[in-house]
Amino acid sequence: MFSPLGAISRKENIFTLVPREGLCLFQNCKGLKTLWTRPALQYYYTFLQPIHSKAITNMAPNRGLVHPKEYDIKDSNVELIGSDIDHQVKYNSALTEPAWNDGKVGIEPGLFIWRIEQFEVIPWPREKYGQFCDGDSFIVLFSEPIGSNDGTEKLVHDIFFWLGKHTSQDEAGTAAYKTVELDEFLKGSATQHREIQEAPSDDFLALFPRISIRSGGVESGFRHVEEEEEPKQTLTLLRVFKNPAAGANGVVVHEVEPTWTSLDDTDVFVLDVGDKIWVWQGKDCSPMEKAKAAQIVHDMTVAKHPEVEVIAQTESRSRRIVDFLGGDDETPREGFHCRKPFTPRTTNKASKKLFRLSDASGQLSFGLVKEAERILHDDLESDDVFLLDDGGRAIWVWQGSGSSAAEKKSWLKAAQAYVRHLQAESGNEDAYLTPVAKVVEGGESRAFTRALAA
Known part of the structure; x- marks a missing residue:
């Protein structure tokens, strides 16, 4: 029986804490110190730190040159988003995050990008927009104005958390948590997208005239990356x-x-x-x-x-x-074949499926409510959270305006577990590449509307 609502394991922490005026001084095993709010640190110790314990266990003897265990997207640990911290606590935490409080985020339209560096959200230089590193995790916010019924304009937001192929678990976990925090800062109105380097969505690619994936990543508290001087590129x-x-x-x-x-x-x-x-x-x-x-x-x-x-x-x-491009007399003139930077994702033609995530019975349950060629907006009910499998093309989560706190906080855990179920059921090794996104009732994106109409 498929159940996306399993428990998350915990392991002994390895870090020390120093209380300090309502904040906590987070100190890792190498002495790196950063200030965290208590709710954020509670979230870390409950859900993210067990991942780090596993990474530390795998360290080589030469601690200064070790790399953490890479985040395995197939393991779907980004389901840690939206755990036991309630929305108000997250919002209060967001109010102390400098990255969101620059006077522009949530106020001005445009594109904003941050990279996760040593558990912090660092603005990415605008001259590097469109350039990503395969060893890192990024958060991308796109805000655009749309007309409203009263004739005024309002901003709609899309948040993408982008996971490089070789990003570490600490970076992926921090990006996941901070994505939820940013959504809370935007009053829960944003559409959230999980983006994987190997299979980016059309919505993500449309943000950039061109995209470049560089090798390497930022230095973090769990690894040492030698900074290499970027060679002068003439071509x-x-x-x-x-x-x-x-x-x-x-x-x-x-x-x-x-x-x-x-x-x-x-x-x-x-x-x-x-x-x-x-x-x-x-x-x-x-x-x-x-x-x-x-x-x-x-x-x-x-x-x-x-x-x-x-x-x-x-x-x-x-x-x-x-x-x-460096060819010589032996180089052929045709028959060139080079693997594309993105992985083709194979899907079988299938009908759409609609699942309900509900705690109306007193216990959180997840079950199929409709399978058909078309799913209608009328099939959705405000009291619950619904998962739409768009025939294998994408996984959409629709959050009803009257859904409970338990339903809201479990959406990504359910979606990620459903992707794993697809992979196990069909034997399709590419299932983990399926795009995952969440919309809220009344703030549905155009892409979600197209998925319903198709």
Whole structure:
């Protein structure tokens, strides 16, 4: 019997605390100290610290150079979001978080990005927007104004917590907790999204003209990462390709290693050499990819005015691109195949399923209420929380305005456990890549509305 409501194990803590004027001085085993509010620290000790205990146990003898156990997305420990801290406590905690209290968050429209660094939320430089590190966790907030019934404008918010392929458990756990805290700061009105490096959603990719995933990550209290001086890059190679995730419609622009081994016959590549921009069209690329590349080149030439040349792979002069990228006489002119930065997620065509998460009986229960080609908004009831399986394309959680505190705090735990159930039931190893997002009644996103209408 599938049950998403299991208990979370606890282990002995290994840290010391020093009370200090209503706050707690958090000190890890290496002496790193940070100030936490008592509710946040209570949350940490109850739910996140057991993960760290496991990471510390696995440390090598040379403590200064160890790395923590990487966060395993398949383990779904991000279900720790929304545990035993009530909304008011989280909101009070959010009021003390400098990242949210900059006079802009929740007030001004736009894009805001933070990286988790040593359990803290640090603003990401705007010149690096679109650039992520595979060893880190990030929080991304997008706020946009929409019209309301009274003729005024209000902001709607989407919060994405992005987990790098090699992010650590401490970073993933902190990003998860801080995402809930940010939502509380925004009065619980935001749509929350879990984003995985290997399978980003169209909504996430639409925020950036192009995206770049760099290797490495920030130095944390549990690991030592040598800062490497970034080499001077004279060539920039952008790969333009259709997002391979099932159900995705977007065309992605992704910075890749400027070498001929990055080329692929099925995609378009934009090579910026400084004074000239080359567009290399693979022989099997699509019209959508060509159009997106043209848009990117136009944007690149606004600030500077380099020469632009478009070359089809089938032309003999396309050899010049291969030469620029380090090819030699032995390098082929076609037959280029390079694995895409994102993992294709295979799904079987299936009907939609609607589940109810409710404690109306006195105990929290989770069960199927409808399976059909279409799920209607009328199928949702304000008193409970519902999970919509959009035919394997996405997992949506709808939080009714009258749902109980227990139902609200269990939504992600139930969603993550349901994803694990899908993986075990179908044998589909890609199930963990399924996008997961939560909306609240009255603040449904356009993407959720489309999922219902489809």
